[in-house]
Amino acid sequence: MRISTQQVYTQSVYNMQQSQLKLAELNEQIATGKRIQSAADDPVGAAQMVALNEELAQLEKYESNIGYAQNSLDLEEAVLSDINIAMDRMSELTVQAGSSTLSNNDRESIANELRGLTEYVAGLMNTQTASGEYIFAGSQGHTQPFVQDGNGHYPYQGDDGQRQIQAGASFLVTTGDPGSEVFMAVPGTLDVSLLGVDTDALAVVVTDETSADAMFSDAGDLHLSIAEDALGHFSYSLNDSSGNALGDPALSNVAFTPPDTLEYEGLCLTLNPTGAADITLRGETPQQSILDVALDLADALEQPVTGSDDQQRVSDAVAQALSDIDSAQEQLLSVQTAIGARSGALERQLDSNQELQLITKSTLSSIEDTDLTTAITDLQLEQILLEASQVVFGQVTGMSLFDYIR
Amino acid sequence: MSNLLHIGSQSLASNSYALNIVGQNIANVNTPGYSQQSVNFSSQAAFGGSSTSVERITSEYLTQQVWSDQAVYSQADSYASKMAGLDNLLAADGSNLSKAMDRYFSALQNVVDDPTSAPNRELMVAELESLANSFNDMDRQLQDQQAMIDSQLSSSAEQVNQLAEGIASLNSAIQQADALGKPDFELQDQRDQMIGELAQQMDLNVVEQGSSGYSLYLDNGQPLVVGSHAATISTTMSDSNPTQTALQINFNGQQSDLNGGSIGGKVGGLLEYRESLNTAQNEVDLMALTFADSMNQQQLAGMDLNSEMGSALFSDINSHALMSGRINASLDNNGSLNRSWVEITDANALTGAEYTLDITGSEAFSLTDASSGQQIKSSALSQVASVADLTDGSYYADWDSGELVVAVEGMQIHLEASSRFMLSDSFNIDPAHDAAAAMELILTDGSKLALASPVRISPAADNSGTLSVTVTVTDPLATTFTSPPHALSPPVDVVFSNSEPPTYNIYDVSDPSNPVPLELNGSPLTDQVYSSGEAIQLNGFSIRLTGQASPGDRFSFSYNDGGVSDNRNVLALSAMQSESQMHGVSWQSAYASMIERVGTDTQSAQLHSQASLSVLKSSEEAKASLSGVNLDEEAAKLVQYQQAYQASAQLISTSQTLFQTLLDAV
Structure with missing residues (x-):
C-alpha cells in the first residue's frame, strides 16, 4: 500500500480536528452543565424538556397563586373574626337590654353602643384590599357593598360572584365569599310578590308566616287565574308551579262574586277583579345583615318605656335580635369553617405541588444535565488522544528521505 | 563506438x-x-x-467513486448544517415559542388572581405583545432562512454554469491535444478536479464518450455537459410558491424544470432543507393563527374593566391581505381570476396542510392535500344553493359566471373568474400563510382585557336546593349582548316548579313585575325537564345547572355591570393552555413534537453526513494512494x-x- 505525502498531512489534520471538535463539545457540556445543547443531541429528550418546562412553569405559578389565595383567605378570616368579636359584644348588649331593671337612659346608652358597633362592623364588611378592591362585594369589587340608605338600612350592593384561583392542574380554589353569602344571613319576613299584568285584581296579606313559608317551598310559585264568562260571572283557580290545582277540595274553577276573600295556608287573598286575570304569586324571604338587626334593636331601645306594653315590645325586640344575632353568627362560623377547609386544602395542594416540582426538576435534570464524571473522563481521554496525534504528526512529518540524500 | x-x-x-x-x-x-x-x-x-x-x-473507477461520494456527502452536509441551525432556532431559550407561551400563561395567572390590579393587566398586555413579537421574530428568522436558500441556490446555479462551461471547453482542448498525439495530463487533472467541484453542487453521472471527452448527466438523465456543449441553469419563480426560487435547466434551447428529489449535492441538500423549513414554517403559522383566533374569540366573549364587551386582542386573522395571500393561481393557468381569497371559518379545524385545487372538468374540481396526497373530489362534497348555506364539506358553484366557493376543513376557498373556469387550471392554497408575520397585538390598554364574564348569575336568597350554575358565552355577537350594549337583552330568570321529575321555566324578565316565558326559535321554554349538568342553550349563551333542585328555586341572569372582580373569562383563557388547539393537540405539545421532529431529522442528517464523510474520505484515500x-x-x-x-x-x-x-x- 502506497501513501501520498498529502495524505499524511490531511489525515493527521483531519484526526486532530475531530479530536478538537469533541473536546469543544465536551467543554461546552461541562461549562454549561447541559448535556443537550440542541434538540438534535437527543430529540426525544428535547421534546420531553419542552413538556417538563411547561409543567414546571405551571407548578411555579400555582405556587404563587396559592400564596395569593392564602393571603386573601387570611385577610377574610381576620376580618371575620373581628366581626365575630363585635357580634359577641352585640349579643351581650342585647341580653343586657332585656333586663327589666334598666332605665330608659340605660337602654339609650346600650342603643348608642349598638350604633357604634354597627358602624365598626359596617367598616369591616366594607374592607378593601391594598389595591382598593372590596373583598365582600362579590364580583363588584369597585362597589362599596354596604351603604346606609335613607331608611337607615344597609342593603347589599354587591353580587353573588366568587373568584376562583388555580391552585393545581385541576384544582380551583375559591378565594373569597360574597357579602350576600357571609352577612345576608338573617331571614326577614315573608314577602309575597305578585307578578303579571293584572296584579290590581289581587291583594295578599300573610296571616301565618310559618305555614305560608312551608307552602311556598313545597309548591313553588302559585298561579291564580281568574275567568269571567259572558254573563259576568267570575271564577278562579289556584294552581301550584307545576299546574296542579291546590286545596282540598281543589280550588279549581271556584265561582265567586268580587270582591271576595280566600284563606289559604296562611295567606289571605282578596280578589277584586274587573275582568279575567292571570297572576303569579311568588313567596320570597329577603335576607338582612347583622347591621339591620342591630339598628332595629337600637331603634326599639331608644323608644322610651312607659308601660307594660312597651316593656313587652322591648322584650320581643330583644328576643328577635338574639335569635337573629345567633343566625348571623352561625352563618359566620360556617363561612369561617369553609375558609379553614380551603386553607387546609391549599396547604395540601402546596405540598403536593412542591413534591411534583421536585420530581419534575429531577426528571428534567436527568434528561438535560451533564453527567460530570463521564464528561470529565471523556475530556481527559480525548486530550490524551489529541496530544498523541500531535506527537505522531511531528514525528511522521519530520522524516524525509531528502534529509539523507547528501 | x-x-x-x-x-x-x-x-x-x-x-x-x-x-x-x-x-x-x-x-x-x-x-x-x-x-x-x-x-x-x-x-x-x-x-x-x-x-x-x-x-x-489514475483510475477512472476510483475517480468516479470519489465524485459520486462527493455528491452524497455534500448533500448530507449541506442539509445537516442547515438543519442544525433550524434546530437551534426552534429550541433555543431565546426564540423558543413554548417558553414565550409559558411566560404569557404565567402572566395570565396573575390577572386570574387579581383581575382588578392595573399592574397585573399591564403585565399581561406586555406578555401578549412579547409573545406576538416572538412569533414575528420566529417568522423573520424562518424567512431569512428562505432568503438564504434562494441566494445560495442562485450562487450554486452560477457556479454550476461556470464549471459546466469550463468542463465543456476543457473537453475540446483535451480532444485537440489528443488529436496532436500530445495528451495533456494537466488539463485532464484540471477537468477531473472541476467535475469533482461540480459533483459537490449536484449529483452527476459521468460518461466517457471516446474522443468527445466526458459527458455529464444529472441523476434524472438531463444532460449538463455533452462534449463541448454545456447546459445553463437558471433560477425562476416557483410555480407552487411564488415567493420561492425554483431551478430550470436549459440545454440547446430546451427548457425544463429541475425538481428536488433527484438533484443531490449541495443544491439537493438545500432543496431538501427547504422542505423541512416549509413544514416548520407552516406549523409556526398555524400555531400563530389558532392562537390569535382562540384568544380573540375568548376575549370577545368576555367583559372588560369598564363593563364593555371585549374587543379583539390580535389583528383579524381574516384581513383582506391575509385572505388573498392564502391562494395563488398557478403560473401555467389559462384562465384568469378577478378575485380569490381563503377565509378561515374554524381555525381549530385546520389541518396545517397546504392544498392544490384543480379544475378537473367543466363542472368539477378536486382538492389535494399537498403533504398527504389525499384528494377530495367535488363529487364527494354536497352542492348548496347559496354561499350562506355553506357548511364544512360542501361547495357553492355558479359555473357559468365562474364563481366557486368550497368549504372544507375549517376554511372557505373563494374563486371568482369573469367566465367559466378553464380545465386543468390549478390553484395553490396555504391556509396559514403569513399568520406568524401578521400577528399583531391591537389591544394595548390593560383595562380593555375582558377578564370577566358578561353574564351575572344571581341565585335567589331563599333557594333551598343545592344547585350550582355556570354560564358559557357561545356567541358574543348575538343580539343578547349587542342590542343594546351594556345589557343582557333580555335578562332571564330560571324558576323551578314542584313537578317530579323537576321542571323549570325560563322567563324573560325585561319587566321584572311581569315575567313572560322566554321563547327560543318560536317555542316558549316552559316545563322543561331538568337534567343535572345539561347545557341549556339560549340566544348567545348557555347555562349549565348541576345539583338538586327544590321547588321555587330561582336564578336570575343579567348583565355583569361593574363585575370588575370577576375572573371567569380569564380562567377560560388560561384553560386554553392545555386544551387541544391545533390538529388535535395543545399548542405546546404541537411545538414539542415539532422540536422532536426537527431534532430527529437533524440527528439523522448529522449521522448520515458523518457516515458519508467517512465513505468519501476512504474513496479519496484510495484515489490518493494511487494518484x-x-x-x-x-x-x-x-x-x-x-x-x-x-x-x-x-x-x-x-x-x-x-x-x-x-x-x-x-
Whole structure:
C-alpha cells in the first residue's frame, strides 16, 4: 500500500480536528452543565424538556397563586373574626337590654353602643384590599357593598360572584365569599310578590308566616287565574308551579262574586277583579345583615318605656335580635369553617405541588444535565488522544528521505 | 563506438526527461487533483538505447467513486448544517415559542388572581405583545432562512454554469491535444478536479464518450455537459410558491424544470432543507393563527374593566391581505381570476396542510392535500344553493359566471373568474400563510382585557336546593349582548316548579313585575325537564345547572355591570393552555413534537453526513494512494535517475575516451 505525502498531512489534520471538535463539545457540556445543547443531541429528550418546562412553569405559578389565595383567605378570616368579636359584644348588649331593671337612659346608652358597633362592623364588611378592591362585594369589587340608605338600612350592593384561583392542574380554589353569602344571613319576613299584568285584581296579606313559608317551598310559585264568562260571572283557580290545582277540595274553577276573600295556608287573598286575570304569586324571604338587626334593636331601645306594653315590645325586640344575632353568627362560623377547609386544602395542594416540582426538576435534570464524571473522563481521554496525534504528526512529518540524500 | 555514443546520449535524454517528471511531481505535491506521472522506460532493439513514455497514474473507477461520494456527502452536509441551525432556532431559550407561551400563561395567572390590579393587566398586555413579537421574530428568522436558500441556490446555479462551461471547453482542448498525439495530463487533472467541484453542487453521472471527452448527466438523465456543449441553469419563480426560487435547466434551447428529489449535492441538500423549513414554517403559522383566533374569540366573549364587551386582542386573522395571500393561481393557468381569497371559518379545524385545487372538468374540481396526497373530489362534497348555506364539506358553484366557493376543513376557498373556469387550471392554497408575520397585538390598554364574564348569575336568597350554575358565552355577537350594549337583552330568570321529575321555566324578565316565558326559535321554554349538568342553550349563551333542585328555586341572569372582580373569562383563557388547539393537540405539545421532529431529522442528517464523510474520505484515500505524490518515493527516483544520468554521461565520456584512444593509436 502506497501513501501520498498529502495524505499524511490531511489525515493527521483531519484526526486532530475531530479530536478538537469533541473536546469543544465536551467543554461546552461541562461549562454549561447541559448535556443537550440542541434538540438534535437527543430529540426525544428535547421534546420531553419542552413538556417538563411547561409543567414546571405551571407548578411555579400555582405556587404563587396559592400564596395569593392564602393571603386573601387570611385577610377574610381576620376580618371575620373581628366581626365575630363585635357580634359577641352585640349579643351581650342585647341580653343586657332585656333586663327589666334598666332605665330608659340605660337602654339609650346600650342603643348608642349598638350604633357604634354597627358602624365598626359596617367598616369591616366594607374592607378593601391594598389595591382598593372590596373583598365582600362579590364580583363588584369597585362597589362599596354596604351603604346606609335613607331608611337607615344597609342593603347589599354587591353580587353573588366568587373568584376562583388555580391552585393545581385541576384544582380551583375559591378565594373569597360574597357579602350576600357571609352577612345576608338573617331571614326577614315573608314577602309575597305578585307578578303579571293584572296584579290590581289581587291583594295578599300573610296571616301565618310559618305555614305560608312551608307552602311556598313545597309548591313553588302559585298561579291564580281568574275567568269571567259572558254573563259576568267570575271564577278562579289556584294552581301550584307545576299546574296542579291546590286545596282540598281543589280550588279549581271556584265561582265567586268580587270582591271576595280566600284563606289559604296562611295567606289571605282578596280578589277584586274587573275582568279575567292571570297572576303569579311568588313567596320570597329577603335576607338582612347583622347591621339591620342591630339598628332595629337600637331603634326599639331608644323608644322610651312607659308601660307594660312597651316593656313587652322591648322584650320581643330583644328576643328577635338574639335569635337573629345567633343566625348571623352561625352563618359566620360556617363561612369561617369553609375558609379553614380551603386553607387546609391549599396547604395540601402546596405540598403536593412542591413534591411534583421536585420530581419534575429531577426528571428534567436527568434528561438535560451533564453527567460530570463521564464528561470529565471523556475530556481527559480525548486530550490524551489529541496530544498523541500531535506527537505522531511531528514525528511522521519530520522524516524525509531528502534529509539523507547528501 | 558510435552505438555507445548514441546509447549514451539517448539515455542521457531519457533520464533527464525522467528527472523533469520527478521535478513536476515534486512541484505538484500540494496541487489538488494532481495525478502523479511516472516515466516508463523501454529498451530499444539492437543497441538502440532506451526510450521513455510518460503515464498519468489514475483510475477512472476510483475517480468516479470519489465524485459520486462527493455528491452524497455534500448533500448530507449541506442539509445537516442547515438543519442544525433550524434546530437551534426552534429550541433555543431565546426564540423558543413554548417558553414565550409559558411566560404569557404565567402572566395570565396573575390577572386570574387579581383581575382588578392595573399592574397585573399591564403585565399581561406586555406578555401578549412579547409573545406576538416572538412569533414575528420566529417568522423573520424562518424567512431569512428562505432568503438564504434562494441566494445560495442562485450562487450554486452560477457556479454550476461556470464549471459546466469550463468542463465543456476543457473537453475540446483535451480532444485537440489528443488529436496532436500530445495528451495533456494537466488539463485532464484540471477537468477531473472541476467535475469533482461540480459533483459537490449536484449529483452527476459521468460518461466517457471516446474522443468527445466526458459527458455529464444529472441523476434524472438531463444532460449538463455533452462534449463541448454545456447546459445553463437558471433560477425562476416557483410555480407552487411564488415567493420561492425554483431551478430550470436549459440545454440547446430546451427548457425544463429541475425538481428536488433527484438533484443531490449541495443544491439537493438545500432543496431538501427547504422542505423541512416549509413544514416548520407552516406549523409556526398555524400555531400563530389558532392562537390569535382562540384568544380573540375568548376575549370577545368576555367583559372588560369598564363593563364593555371585549374587543379583539390580535389583528383579524381574516384581513383582506391575509385572505388573498392564502391562494395563488398557478403560473401555467389559462384562465384568469378577478378575485380569490381563503377565509378561515374554524381555525381549530385546520389541518396545517397546504392544498392544490384543480379544475378537473367543466363542472368539477378536486382538492389535494399537498403533504398527504389525499384528494377530495367535488363529487364527494354536497352542492348548496347559496354561499350562506355553506357548511364544512360542501361547495357553492355558479359555473357559468365562474364563481366557486368550497368549504372544507375549517376554511372557505373563494374563486371568482369573469367566465367559466378553464380545465386543468390549478390553484395553490396555504391556509396559514403569513399568520406568524401578521400577528399583531391591537389591544394595548390593560383595562380593555375582558377578564370577566358578561353574564351575572344571581341565585335567589331563599333557594333551598343545592344547585350550582355556570354560564358559557357561545356567541358574543348575538343580539343578547349587542342590542343594546351594556345589557343582557333580555335578562332571564330560571324558576323551578314542584313537578317530579323537576321542571323549570325560563322567563324573560325585561319587566321584572311581569315575567313572560322566554321563547327560543318560536317555542316558549316552559316545563322543561331538568337534567343535572345539561347545557341549556339560549340566544348567545348557555347555562349549565348541576345539583338538586327544590321547588321555587330561582336564578336570575343579567348583565355583569361593574363585575370588575370577576375572573371567569380569564380562567377560560388560561384553560386554553392545555386544551387541544391545533390538529388535535395543545399548542405546546404541537411545538414539542415539532422540536422532536426537527431534532430527529437533524440527528439523522448529522449521522448520515458523518457516515458519508467517512465513505468519501476512504474513496479519496484510495484515489490518493494511487494518484498522489509521495516525496520519499520521488526522492528515491531522483537519486535513481540522477545516477542513471551520471552513468549515461559516463557512457559518452567513455565513448569519447575510446575514440581519443583510437585517434592516439593511429
